[in-house]
Amino acid sequence: MRQQGGHPVSVRQRETADETRERIAIVAEEMFRRMGFAKTAVADIAAELDMSAANVYRFFPSKNAIVETICNRCLAEVEAQVAAVARAPLPAPERIEQAFDTILQYHRDNFLVERRVHDMVLVAIEHNWLAIEAHKGRIRQYLATLLREGIAEGAFEPHDVDRVSAILLGSCVRFCHPILVAQSIDEDLEGQARETVRFLLRAVEVNRRPL
Numbered sequence: 001m002r003q004q005g006g007h008p009v010s011v012r013q014r015e016t017a018d019e020t021r022e023r024i025a026i027v028a029e030e031m032f033r034r035m036g037f038a039k040t041a042v043a044d045i046a047a048e049l050d051m052s053a054a055n056v057y058r059f060f061p062s063k064n065a066i067v068e069t070i071c072n073r074c075l076a077e078v079e080a081q082v083a084a085v086a087r088a089p090l091p092a093p094e095r096i097e098q099a100f101d102t103i104l105q106y107h108r109d110n111f112l113v114e115r116r117v118h119d120m121v122l123v124a125i126e127h128n129w130l131a132i133e134a135h136k137g138r139i140r141q142y143l144a145t146l147l148r149e150g151i152a153e154g155a156f157e158p159h160d161v162d163r164v165s166a167i168l169l170g171s172c173v174r175f176c177h178p179i180l181v182a183q184s185i186d187e188d189l190e191g192q193a194r195e196t197v198r199f200l201l202r203a204v205e206v207n208r209r210p211l
Contacts, residue, residue, distance in 0.1 A: 021059045024049060025069045029120075037067070037119040064127050071124035075135040078106050079142075086142050092150030093201055093209070096143065100172050100193050103139075107178040108185075121178050139176075140165045147204070156204045168200055 015023070027048050031040045042063055046053040060066045085098045110117075125132065143165035150156035174180040175193040202208045 017059070021069065024056055024059055025066055025073070028063075028066045029070050032067075032070075032120045033117055037063075037117075037123065064123055067120055067123045068128045068131070070120070071128045072131055074106075074110065074124075075131060078103055079135065079138055081106060082139060082142050086146055092146045092153055092155055093198075093205070096146050096150075096168070096201065097194055097197050099139075099142065099146070100175055100197055101190060104175045104181065104189055104193055107176075107181045118182065125179070136169065140169050143168055150204075154206060156201075157206055159204045164204060168197070171200055172196055 024045065028040070028045045031045060031048060035044070040063075042056050042060075043053045045066070046056045049056070060069070081102045082099050085095055085102050088095055088098070090098070140162075144161040147156060147159070147161040147164055151158055151161070169176070172193065174184065175189060175196070181189065198209060
């Protein structure tokens with residue numbers, strides 16, 4: 001493709017800074033999965049992108065900063081999936097169960113099937129604590145909304161939805177934290193999550209379901 005006057009136009013010349021950052025993060029994540037976080041240097045990422053390491057550093061001050069961007073994208077994906085569950089045409093108790101199952105399955109599918117990703121997850125948690133805390137707050141809000149809808153449906157007795165949503169999330173952390181999930185990867189975590197959520201919801205259910 002050429003501009004007027006015969007000068008070639010590069011696709012990358014048309015790329016915005018945000019698009020370049022995203023392209024770097026996507027390639028870096030693929031390399032972390034393939035080679036391992038520790039074995040992947042910024043120079044390797046730059047070579048894969050056909051650019052200099054200095055150019056990568058223009059967008060990310062460190063390899064850890066790339067991981068933070070990947071982490072933020074993953075958190076957004078989890079929240080989008082939980083939001084979809086929250087909108088499903090199902091009774092509130094079932095949607096709460098599915099919300100935790102969705103989070104658990106996301107961690108299984110995206111991190112824990114590949115052991116090389118383990119170190120990347122550790123770095124993301126260590127260096128992105130504020131973003132993770134904000135993410136937990138948004139998940140609690142979804143749970144509070146579902147509890148509120150359950151009260152309106154007649155499934156739950158009136159209660160403090162903010163307090164109960166915090167109890168739910170805190171009690172189910174082993175199904176939501178990728179490192180804790182990894183430690184029990186060979187167990188029936190889906191069944192355990194379902195039973196735990198049902199046990200907790202019995203405290204506010206009008207008609208208590210069997211465990």
